[in-house]
Amino acid sequence: MLKVREMEREDVERVYEINRESFTTDAWSRFSFEKDFENKFSRRFVLEEDGKVVGYVIFWVVKEEATIMTFAIAPGYRGKGYGEKLLREAISRLGDKVKRVVLDVRKSNLRAINLYKKLGFKVVTERKGYYSDGENALLMELKISRPSEAELSR
Secondary structure, eight states: OEEEEEOOGGGHHHHHHHHHHHOSSSOOOHHHHHHHTTOTTEEEEEEEETTEEEEEEEEEEETTEEEEEEEEEOGGGTTSSHHHHHHHHHHHTSOTTOOEEEEEEETTOHHHHHHHHHTTOEEEEEETTOSTTSOOEEEEEEEOOOOOHHHHTO
16 A cells, blocks of 8 residues: 655665665765754655555755755656655645745656656756766756635635
8 A cells, every 4th residue: 555654764775775775976874864844944755565665755845835845756666656645645745835846857767757847847948067977957947826815715
């Protein structure tokens, strides 16, 4: 059974392992994941399958904007819709104040780009030489429109 829940400190080792398996360059350090628990702007979620963490996403939320800082599904679990489930549910839990979600993705990461487009993200711009190896990033954005109080009371 799949379940999305908030990340706990006990999840750091498994999340760090997924991160290392997923990113050859620009991966987060174990210390970065631990330190993130002190960040008041951070919202962290994991996806579990039968009690095992198989994916994670970390957002930094400032006012009306959430930035996806890091997101990955463990290699053996990709291509099953798990990333879509995790992102949809996590974004829905960010709260009513969030009007925009942004992220940077490697231009060559077509699998991720296609997932983000499926969720409604649009490419805003290309960032030249963004990654440490010189690869460009695409800045993508999802605008969230929630009904206003007036619309809900009709």
